[in-house]
Amino acid sequence: MFSIKLGLLLCTVISVFVSINTQTVHKRFEYKYSFKPPYLAQKDGTVPFWEYGGNAIASGESVRLAPSLRSQKGAIWTKQPINFDWWEVDIMFKITGRGRIGADGLAFWYTTQRGDYTGEVFGSSDRWNGLAVIFDSFDNDNKHNNPYIMAVLNDGTRNFDHKSDGTTQLLSGCLRDFRNKPFPTRARIEYYLNTLTVYFHNGMTTNEADYELCFRAENVALPRGGYFGLSAATGGLADDHDVIHLLTSSLHSTQQQGGQQISNDEQQKLSQEYQEYQKKLEQQKVDYRKEHPDEVRDKEGEFDDWFESDGQRELRQIFQGQGQIHDILRDLNKKVDEVIGKQMNSLSMLTAVYSQSQGQPIQPGQAPMQMPALPIGRQDWDTLVANNQLMINTIAELKGFIIDVSRKSDSLLAAGGGGAAAGAAVNPQFLNDIRDSVNHVKQTVAGVAQRLTATPQVAAQAACPNISCVSTTMLLMVVTAQLGVMFLYTLYKERKEAQAKKFF
Incomplete structure (x- = not known):
């Protein structure tokens, strides 16, 4: 009887684990907690649903949190707290500078209260309550372990230890270089079922799926209803800290009531209405082109010669590089020909001298004799x-x-x-x-x-x-x-x- 109960208990536990592992995670894009180009900033300089301050500058393509000047600080925060428990944030950023060493770095925040725009910890407030994922580019403790990515938890009672680069307070981290990359670097921060996972894209390729695991930490309890934020700061050394986009998605499992549940009939009805709307829009475009052929032609070809696409730019750079390589090879070919000509002249002169020393004068129309291999030794x-x-x-x-x-x-x-x-x-x-x-x-x-x-x-x-x-x-x-x-x-x-x- 005991063995039967034990077997039933094991089957129950296994079924629970299988059901948990087979849960499908659904993502929903949260536009109120995201920003991305183009038209990232409005004409008045504001970013929808976000507030920025300090030395931060918002443009249509990116948000420069801290420019490459000394002692600059800036931050950007969401206006409203999040209303979901689990989330995933994708950050694309560029940290560039002319120096071999950069400073100070960039930080992603999830805190119960919005921080300052000119704070002491990478442009934000100290003693925060929540999570900070810090991209530290300056080596304060001289241990040659920077640039470094680390996660630091705080309950609002501790100060950040700048002298040790937070090594005594970090939850986990990894050593990665994110400065002066040919393409923007990316970080994907995922918080799901009390597990914090950080993936990193090194910016060496344009492949959006080229992520690698930086660290994973379990049993991480974050407060609910926090604010998202980004901040950066510079010190004696300076870098440009540009954030190109921040995309937030809420995570929901099949057992959670996340978002509206739409039936199959309603989904088919909405998809049919959407297709009809697309057809109607295309028909309106065709009718407008027929009624205004000259205006459409002028607008379509007005700025074609002024701009180039990413593919055209890459092809132009490839052709320029190939042209430079071709010029260098041509110059090298000329130099090699000159060296070979000089060697042939020297060889003919040595052949003539050797032939005359052997008592065989060269006739005007006679070809010079070939010199034997090594007629004179090294000692001679x-x-x-x-x-x-x-x-x-x-x-x-x-x-x-x-x-x-x-x-x-x-x-x-x-x-x-x-x-x-x-x-x-x-x-x-x-x-x-x-x-x-x-x-x-x-x-x-x-x-x-x-x-x-x-x-x-x-x-x-x-x-x-x-x-x-x-x-x-x-x-x-x-x-x-x-x-x-x-x-x-x-x-x-x-x-x-x-x-x-x-x-x-």
């Missing part, structure tokens, strides 16, 4: 580079010696000009200095020749082929000839000056 190339540097240094030293000899010759001519004019003879000290300089140059050239001949034969051939390089003997002859010419020019100049002085 290093030796060639070292020899070239040695030649450059030696030429620089020779240039310095020649300049020194020229400077000394000029100074000696200036000092011994009087004796040369009287006896028309060369100063012996001048000849000794020239002789010493020439001997020093000869010694330097001989040392260079010895260092060059000490290098390996293969490197010498690779560095300077016999057909194009200058031998040591030729270099000494050229230097000696230059010194001789300088010596004769000096004697000639002295004699001319002596003859000129005799005439005077």
